[in-house]
Amino acid sequence: MPPRQFDGKRVRAARRGMDLNLDELGAEVGVSGPTVSRWENGEDHPKGEKLPAIAAALGQPLDALFPHDGPADLQLLRCDAGLSVAQAAAIIGTSRAPVSNAESGRRRLSDAYVLPLAEAYGVTEAVLLAAQDCSFGLRPAASRHEQAPAPRTIGEKINYLLEHGYAGQEAPSDDEIARAVNAHAGEAVITVEDIASLRTGATTDASDVVRAGLADALQVDAALFQNDAEVSPAAREFLEAIRFLGSIQRGQILGLAARGNGGGLSTEMMATINNLVGELRHKLPEVQDGD
Incomplete structure (x- = not known):
């Protein structure tokens, strides 16, 4: 799988919004139209180094x-630079092994490789070395305690909810969000292109009707979309809880517990998680009792 999240339905909506057919998008990224079709249908996924070219062809920010x-x-870092393992290896004049071993956390890069790879990836040596630590399961000390900034704009809130609110489920596409907003409004108040513009930051404002529809479509309290100021402490707690539950669903929290101690999560922590699930159950999308 690519190191970034890939949603074929979202790619399809963005492609159609750009009036590109399958062959045209494929030509932009160096693959065939049928290959793009398999990506969009979830039958296959592109290599990570293809994602920057896909985002550029669709006129959207990579993130x-x-x-x-x-x-x-x-x-x-390598994929965001649009380079394959073989291409990165060629830059430092070696076989694929040093690059693959470093990426998989088996053997660190030789000092002689750090600067040329950093330059090829378009980052500083410090950034590349920090990324190497991450590949070996080490996070920078500061990042262990830093809290990610709360989403402020409409687009940031949409992206946050799509990224963290659908663990174990498929997040709605821009087209599905637009249809849900229009259904809530009882008329056509937004298009799929408008949703894409909000998510990418090309558009930063929306009417009260659209904001209410977005809250309904993403199944959160309407207050979350009322303005673009930083969210309230209560809303921030809700958003962080969504991310936490998503981490549990993806196995990140339980995996960390398993590596940290033989007993896994404590009884107290499990009780906290269960209470949190109970409090949020009615707010999370498509969650039924007993799931």
Whole structure:
């Protein structure tokens, strides 16, 4: 899988919004139209180094179209530079082994490789070394305690909810969000292109009707979309809880517990999680009792 999240339905909506057919998008990124079709239908996924070209062809920021969790590791830096393992290896004049071993956390890069790879990836040596630490399971000390900034704009809130609010489920596409907003409003008040513009930051404002529809479509309290100021402490707690539950669903929290101690999560922590699930159950999308 690519190091960034890939949603074929979102790519399809963005492609149609750009009036590109499958062959035209494929030509932009160096693949065939049928290959793009398999990506969009979920039958296959592109290599990570293809994602920057796809985002550029669709006129969208890479982070908005293909988000990723946590700090960058070596694989993410390479893919974001649009380079394959073989191409990165050619830059430092070696076989694929040093690049692959570093990305998989088996053997660190030789000092002689750090500067040329950093330059090829378009980052500083310090950034590349920090990414290498991440590939070896080490996070920078500061990032262990820093809290990510709360989403402020409409687009940031949409992206946050799409990224963290649908663990174990498929997040709605721009087209599905637009249809849900229009259904809530009882008339056509927004298009799929408008949703894409909000998510990418090309548009930063929306009517009260659209804001209310977005809250309904993403199944959160309407207050979350009332303005673009930083969210209230209560809303921030809700958003962080969504991210926390998403981490549990993806196995990140439980995996960390398993590595940290033989007993896994404590009884107290499990009780806290269960209480949190109970409090949020009615707010999370498509969650039924007993799931």
